[in-house]
Amino acid sequence: MLENLRVASFLAFKQVQRGSKGTLILTIMIIALVFVNLVFLPSIISGVIETFNTQSINFNYGNLVIEPREGDQYISDADTLQKKVERIPGIVGTSPRISTGVTYFYKGRDARSTLYGINPQDERSVTTIHENMVRGEFLSAGDTDKIVMGATLAGTEGEAGGGLPTLQGVQVGDSVEVAFPNGERRTFQVKGIYETQSIGVDTSAFTTTGAVAQVLGLENQASEILVKTAVNGQEEMYRTRLLSYGIQQQVFTFRQKAAGFVDQAIQSFEIINAISTLVSLIIAVVVVFIVIFINTVNKRRQIGILKAIGIDKQIIINSYVLQVLFIATLGALVGIVLTSGVIYYLTINPLVFPGGPVFPVVEPATVARSIASLFAVSIVAGYIPAWKTAREDILDAIQR
Amino acid sequence: MIVAEEVTRVYRMGKVEVRALKGVSFTIADGEFVGITGASGSGKSTLLHILGLLDRPTSGRVLINGRNVQKLSDRQQTLFRLNRLGYVFQDYALIPELTAIENVIVTSLARGVSEKEYLKRGAEVLREVGLGDRINHRQSELSGGEQQRVAIARAIVNKPSILLADEPCANLDSETSKSILDLFKQLNEDLNQTIVMVSHEKWHERYFCRIIDLKDGLINSMRECDAGR
Numbered sequence A: 001m002l003e004n005l006r007v008a009s010f011l012a013f014k015q016v017q018r019g020s021k022g023t024l025i026l027t028i029m030i031i032a033l034v035f036v037n038l039v040f041l042p043s044i045i046s047g048v049i050e051t052f053n054t055q056s057i058n059f060n061y062g063n064l065v066i067e068p069r070e071g072d073q074y075i076s077d078a079d080t081l082q083k084k085v086e087r088i089p090g091i092v093g094t095s096p097r098i099s100t101g102v103t104y105f106y107k108g109r110d111a112r113s114t115l116y117g118i119n120p121q122d123e124r125s126v127t128t129i130h131e132n133m134v135r136g137e138f139l140s141a142g143d144t145d146k147i148v149m150g151a152t153l154a155g156t157e158g159e160a161g162g163g164l165p166t167l168q169g170v171q172v173g174d175s176v177e178v179a180f181p182n183g184e185r186r187t188f189q190v191k192g193i194y195e196t197q198s199i200g201v202d203t204s205a206f207t208t209t210g211a212v213a214q215v216l217g218l219e220n221q222a223s224e225i226l227v228k229t230a231v232n233g234q235e236e237m238y239r240t241r242l243l244s245y246g247i248q249q250q251v252f253t254f255r256q257k258a259a260g261f262v263d264q265a266i267q268s269f270e271i272i273n274a275i276s277t278l279v280s281l282i283i284a285v286v287v288v289f290i291v292i293f294i295n296t297v298n299k300r301r302q303i304g305i306l307k308a309i310g311i312d313k314q315i316i317i318n319s320y321v322l323q324v325l326f327i328a329t330l331g332a333l334v335g336i337v338l339t340s341g342v343i344y345y346l347t348i349n350p351l352v353f354p355g356g357p358v359f360p361v362v363e364p365a366t367v368a369r370s371i372a373s374l375f376a377v378s379i380v381a382g383y384i385p386a387w388k389t390a391r392e393d394i395l396d397a398i399q400r
Numbered sequence B: 001m002i003v004a005e006e007v008t009r010v011y012r013m014g015k016v017e018v019r020a021l022k023g024v025s026f027t028i029a030d031g032e033f034v035g036i037t038g039a040s041g042s043g044k045s046t047l048l049h050i051l052g053l054l055d056r057p058t059s060g061r062v063l064i065n066g067r068n069v070q071k072l073s074d075r076q077q078t079l080f081r082l083n084r085l086g087y088v089f090q091d092y093a094l095i096p097e098l099t100a101i102e103n104v105i106v107t108s109l110a111r112g113v114s115e116k117e118y119l120k121r122g123a124e125v126l127r128e129v130g131l132g133d134r135i136n137h138r139q140s141e142l143s144g145g146e147q148q149r150v151a152i153a154r155a156i157v158n159k160p161s162i163l164l165a166d167e168p169c170a171n172l173d174s175e176t177s178k179s180i181l182d183l184f185k186q187l188n189e190d191l192n193q194t195i196v197m198v199s200h201e202k203w204h205e206r207y208f209c210r211i212i213d214l215k216d217g218l219i220n221s222m223r224e225c226d227a228g229r
Ligand SMILES: Nc1ncnc2c1ncn2[C@@H]1O[C@H](COP(=O)(O)OP(=O)(O)OP(=O)(O)O)[C@@H](O)[C@H]1O
Pocket: B011, B012, B013, B018, B019, B020, B038, B039, B040, B041, B042, B043, B044, B045, B046, B047, B090
C-alpha cells in the first residue's frame, strides 16, 4: 500500500513538474475563482443579517423585549419588574418605554407616527440611539417638554417622505405640536435629531417618560421593557433565564420581534445563495472535469505503457487523483487570497443597503464547506477519466 | 518454461477479419535465447504481445512454468509483468515526462526497491547500454537509438526471468547492436534468463539457440542454431 502511494506520488509529482504550466495555472485559477464565488455571496448575506441584527439590537429592541401579559395594555409596577430583571446575572441594561401613536404638527404639516416615553439614563444602557445624534443632543432626565426626533420624521425642507411620515424640515430648537390618542395636545421643543438608518426608529421620536405618562394618566407603567444582555447571540438562553427567574410577562427575543419582514428577506437571500452555490459547483464540476479529462485522455498512451510494464491501474488512478488534490489545494489557497482581497476591499468600502452599510462576514463554516465541496468535485473529476482510461486495453491505449 | 499451444489471434475490424496468428505451437525452455524471424506482417509482434501478457489469444493457450497465464486476473497479470517479465517494445514506449533514469526505475519503485538501490542500479543499467552520460535526458532529448536503449535498460533493470524484445536493435548501428546482444547473451548465461527476441538481421543468428520463423501467422520453420548446439 505504501509502495503504491510512493509510485503514485512519484508519477503525480513528475507530471505536475514537467506537464504544461499553462494548463496547471489555468486550472488553479478556475478553482480559485469558483472558491471566491462560493464564499463571496454567503459572506454578503451573512453581512446583511449581521447588520440587521446589530441594528435591531442597538436601535429597536435591545436583546430582549418584555411585554405586558396577554390582554394587558401596559406592564404595571414597572419599577419593581425593572429592578428584578436588573438583578438577573448577565443583564447589563433595561429600559422601560411607553409607546403611543401620535400625530405631529409642524408649520401646517402633519405626520402620524410613534412617540416613545423613555428614561434617558435607562435608554442609554440599552440602545445606542444617543450615539447617533446628527444635530443637537439626546434627552436628559427632566426634559419633560423636549423631544428628540428621527431624521426621516424631521425631514428636509421641500422633500415629501415618499410614503414615510415626515415633517419636512424640522430644526433643532423648533417647536412641534403633538396630538395624543386621548385628544390632548402638547407642544415640545426639538432638542436633537438622530439618524440610525433603521426606518422604524428614524420615523419616530422620543421624549421622557414623565411627559407621556402625565398626558396618558399612567403611573409606574410601561408598554415594554427593553433588555440588554452581556453578549449578543445568546438571546434564547437569556430569555429562558428570565422566565426561570419568574418573570410573569411575555418575553421576546429581538429576532421574534423582528420576524416577518426580515425573515422573508433572509429567506430570499438564502434561496439566491443556494442557487448561486449550486451553479458555481456545477461550473466547477464541468470545468475541472473537462480540464482533467483532456489532460488524462492525452495521457492515454502513457497510461497504457505504465500498465504494460507492470504498474497497477489503481496506482495510475491514484497518481491522477493526487495531481488533482494538489491542484485543488493550490486553487483553494489562491481562492482564499483572492477572497481576502475582495473582503478587505468591501470592508473599507462597504456596500450600502437600506438597513445601513453591510460589511461582509466570512463564516468559517462557509469556507470549510466550500473547500470540502471543491475537493469532492475535483476528486470525482480526476478519478473518473483516470479510471476510464486505466481500464482500457493496454495495446489499444499504446498503439492507437 | 514457455509453452504455446495452437495460439491464434484474429483482429476484427468491422466486417474484415485479420488472422495475425493462425495456430502457433512451440516450447521454449528456461534459459533459452530464442530468435523470432519472419517478414513484416507475419505476426511476430502479435506473438510477443501474447507471450508478454499484453494481449490475449483468440484461441489456444500459453503456459508459463505450467501456469495458464490467460486465466490470471488483470491485476495478477500486471503483477506478473512487473515481477517476472521484461519487455522491449518495437516503438520503445517511453514516458515523455520522465527522464531516462526515471523511465528505467519506475518499476523498481513499484517493486519496493529502496531509493539508494534503484538509483544505483538505474545508473548502472544505463551505463551498460552505453547511456551513462544521458541518464537525466528526457525522451525529446534523445535520439531514436538512445530511446531504444533506454527501453532496453528499463526491460532488464529488475533482472526479469523472461525478457521479450521486439526488434531491440532496429535503430542501432551494428557496433551498438553487438554490444546490446552481448549484454543479452551475458544475462542469458549469467542469470539463466529466457530471452525471446524478434529480429531481422541474419548475423544475429549466432546469438540464438533457436530460431522460430513465422510466415503469414504460422510457423514456417523452427531450427537450432550454433549457440544452441
Ligand atoms: N490492432 C490490430 N488490428 C488489426 N490488425 C492488426 C492489428 N495489429 C496487427 N494487425 C495485423 O496483424 C498482422 C501481424 O502484425 P504484427 O504486428 O504482428 O506483424 P509483425 O510481424 O510484427 O510485423 P513488423 O515486422 O512489420 O513489425 C499484420 O497483418 C497487421 O496488419
